[in-house]
Amino acid sequence: MSAPAAYDDLRNRLADICDLGGIGQLLFWDQQTKMPVAGANSRAEQTGTLSKLSHQLFVSDEIGGLLDELRGYEESLPEESDEASLIRVARHDWNKARQVPPELTAEMRRSSSLALRAWAEARPKSDYQALKPHLEQNLALRRRYVECFEPADEPYDILLDDYERGMKTAEVRAVFERLKEGLIELLHAVEPADTSPLERVFPQEGQERIAMHVLDRFGFDPAAWRIDPTAHPFMSSPGHKDIRLTTHYNESGLHSLFATMHEFGHGIYEYGIDAGLARTPLGTGASMGLHESQSRMWENLVGRSRPFWSRFYPELRQTFPGMLDDVDEEAFFRAVNAVKPSLIRVDADEVTYSLHIILRFELEQELLAGTLSLDELPEAWNARMKEYIGIDVPNDADGVLQDMHWASGHLGYFPTYALGNVISVQIWNAALEAIPEIPQQVGEGEFAPLREWLTENLYRHGRKFTPVEMLDRITGGPIDPEPYLAYLRDKHLAAATA
């Protein structure tokens, strides 16, 4: 059955909108890496205009009409086909976008922009009170946003769905409850590791060299990829086969190397999406959590593994001559895997990271439900930091003010980070089952089999399936925290007693 004209029409309209999306990524990438600072005002206008036009094109009656007209065609096709998936996902997005009045969208954008500016001023001064009215406004707008939709099992479901299509808060809560318990138990059991091997000055030139070397082995293709320095690392894909990593060089330690491997994971996901899905709403990762599972996999399951360092530690030593003579491979491995309660989420280790997230997940649900007030937030934050991670928060700058997410209005985003951790090990185990030689291959600097398996089983499908469907296809089951906990126990308890 050849596609009806309405399908081509829909596809062309969505292609235009995807083009604007790719352009938006370029505007952001350029602003963070290349744009002269004085260009910021023009760039803000351009970004706003682009979002506005893209939204207008998408929520049009014409697209709604085509989606209606194509119901029969969709039902005549296998659910997994590109065509049925495109119609299904576009309808989901269109329904959501149509529920929200343009005035509310505009108000959320304005409020977010003002709050981010206030946050940037308030954080260095540790002045929570200065940010609070903005958070109040963001929260009120998010409640109005939730009210735009048919009631879900719980209001937070609506927010979560923006990042994890089809996922329920109750599922995440169940996973996080078990995770929290297991992580706190583990945190009490691990021995502190000696982190002095990393507390040295590693010249930037060497950091660039070793990162490029690792990327080259991972599968960074210079015809399609680039890497640039920035303040806060991210991955951007302004077009199909146009993958841009960013990293941040700090000579105290080797953070940039792990940040680079992390962003590579995001990049290889976008790189592996089928060419046939380009310029459609299916041409990106399945969800934020699945995306994060890949960044965490390449950063941690590959990049902090024993086989990885057995292959790359000699080269790291050569890259920084003389600097690591007193550190053997085992000591280095333990240093890059050290577990240590700390204040700042983005600096956290594999064990405590998800606890930082669970804390935020709990607090934002309570804020949304109104069972916690913004007045009580800093105290609740500090109490839970003590309870879960065991440390005292000395000031709000390093506490409740550390992240920009709430200032930007993105409630519902935080859980995707910990979901990524959990899912990364589920997928890793499935890969190991299919190719048991992966650890040896990693030890030989050979990443193609892993990369190709991930491409075949995950990357190429883009956004055709929901995250839960995608995971079920790969692992045959739902999200499950046990493999992640087992992985951590195995690595960290073994490392501590090695």
Place this chain on the structure above:
Amino acid sequence: MSAPAAYDDLRNRLADICDLGGIGQLLFWDQQTKMPVAGANSRAEQTGTLSKLSHQLFVSDEIGGLLDELRGYEESLPEESDEASLIRVARHDWNKARQVPPELTAEMRRSSSLALRAWAEARPKSDYQALKPHLEQNLALRRRYVECFEPADEPYDILLDDYERGMKTAEVRAVFERLKEGLIELLHAVEPADTSPLERVFPQEGQERIAMHVLDRFGFDPAAWRIDPTAHPFMSSPGHKDIRLTTHYNESGLHSLFATMHEFGHGIYEYGIDAGLARTPLGTGASMGLHESQSRMWENLVGRSRPFWSRFYPELRQTFPGMLDDVDEEAFFRAVNAVKPSLIRVDADEVTYSLHIILRFELEQELLAGTLSLDELPEAWNARMKEYIGIDVPNDADGVLQDMHWASGHLGYFPTYALGNVISVQIWNAALEAIPEIPQQVGEGEFAPLREWLTENLYRHGRKFTPVEMLDRITGGPIDPEPYLAYLRDKHLAAATA
């Protein structure tokens, strides 16, 4: 009188369109400097989508209605006011854009894209026959384009107006006739200069350093400007106070330094435009010719002048230690000003450059009128190269195939280069009359007075005035080739007999 609501509406609509224009500049800049090559397909789609949407937004009935509604308001204002100028220029652009059926615009874009690809293949093979059918198609489309408009004095006027608003072919022809005569006369009179001082290998690192040093003196503000390497240098301004120069490093000679000064001239023009004109159709240079007058002014009237080299030659020598010990300042000055008939326009000196242009200007008028056929074009090209510049063209690659302009369909563009040369000296003389100390200041590396005078008298006005109006405001008269000829005679005959 406060602006009516219709004016705000018009301004907001035009602001969106200008945002898309700035974004288009970024897409181009990125493609030429940063984009991984594999991103080319996505980028082509994005560029096409952006042009299409921008065109659709602009030619709307709503904008036409607002322009009608605002006639009374426009007439109530001084012609020079920002508001009246905005309405006047937007009406001119809208009327032109509305005359052209979208199908023709699309066909011209498609034909241009195919022809450019054919040109890129045909040029290295010197295969004019392979390009000819594409030129035939471009020419036919340009004739259809001309027919979309009310008949002008001559068909070429319509094309010229796209680059030099309001200018007539007859005016340009009169200027070029005198210019041709004067330049050929001068070409016969100049003595060949010794160019061996430039026929050396100048390491790229030194070229970058001296270019940055000169830019820094010129007024390159790192908060608003950047410079990157590319294959064919250009200037791009993706937003207000976001100025991006590009240059090309070739270690055989110092071309990059002159290319950089050239692009600085384009950049400082955009940089100097009033902030109040940003996001309006007035927020760019008055015309291609006036833009070129500034690139040529900073490249030639400043960058190839005696005072400039008396200031910078010692630093150039220090930048390339030992390399220029055998070359004194006078010899170097003569080398950078050497006049020598050559095949390639972009490598031509100040005397022959405009002859290359006049040849193209004549040929494209004859092609459009049908008095010259595409079969006869290479022969006509070669004959005129011999007649005007005195050299034999050995092959079409270095002859009729050397430029991409005709493949891209841009008939009417070439004359703006020579107009730029002519106008550059007229404006320079006006600046000298106002500030006679400019040459001394240049000799002291002090460029602020010149830059500020140009900003006050030219740059800040953006596109408010037509090029002829703009020139009249600055010089009190029309385009006049005599000052340019006098400048060349003064420099080149004096240099030859120094």
